[in-house]
Amino acid sequence: MTFQLDISVFRPDRPGIRKVLGDLEAEIMEEIWTHPGEQGTTVRDIFEVLYDRRRLAYTTVMSTMSRLAKKQLLRVEKQDHTYVYYPNMTQQEFVSLFVGRIVEDLLINFTGETLSAFGKQEQIGSVEQARHKLDEITRQRHKEEQ
Template sequence: MTFELDISVFRPDRPGIRKVLGDLEAEIMEEIWSRPAEQGTTVRDIFEILYDRRRLAYTTVMSTMSRLAKKHLLRVVKQEQTYIYYPNYTQQEFVSQFVGRIVEDLLINFTGETLSAFGKQGSFTSAEQARHKLDEITRQRGKEGE
């Protein structure tokens, strides 16, 4: 799948996927990822699980799942009168995507500092890999601009 993830926030002080998702978004995605992907999930499924923990309104869960679909984390299929949500990524794929985006952003916006930080990690390989990644990003952006 080639969806462009909508990740516009990074909170370094938050744990795990909450670095890029809100608490409720992360909780919903964790519930969805805990199920077989091909099974699909309804708003009611998630609402019933979260209601005991958080006393949320059904509409809050519905609007949050809709927002996750707009961010391309979920896709929606309408079956009769019910909307079924499916993850576009496994949890590991999502983490890889957002880590890649963050590293790419650091390389583009803070090239010297990012390369220096990789070098200070004591791994010449990491710094060299970061330079290759920066070259690849630069080439790709050059092609897109043509």
């Protein structure tokens, strides 16, 4: 399953996944990822955990989980009269996806500067890997345009 992750905001000063998600979205996803993925989670499950910490309204949690489903981070299934949410990816898969998207954006928009920054890294081969990634991105974009 391929996901087009919409990253319209990147906050370098924020920790972890809060760099690309809001605080409540991140908190909900982190809680969902503590459960086995195939088990599913309800709004009530998340609300009860978060209420003690934040005193949120049930509808706030519900609308945020619905927004996460629209962003394709969650999928939702109706079971009887309850909506059950399942993560579409693990936390590590999410991190890899957004890091890849950010690196791709940097390579496309700031090619020279990004390659130069990779060149200053101590890891041998990072510049070659970045150039290879840029070539791969360029080929893919060219294919998509045709």
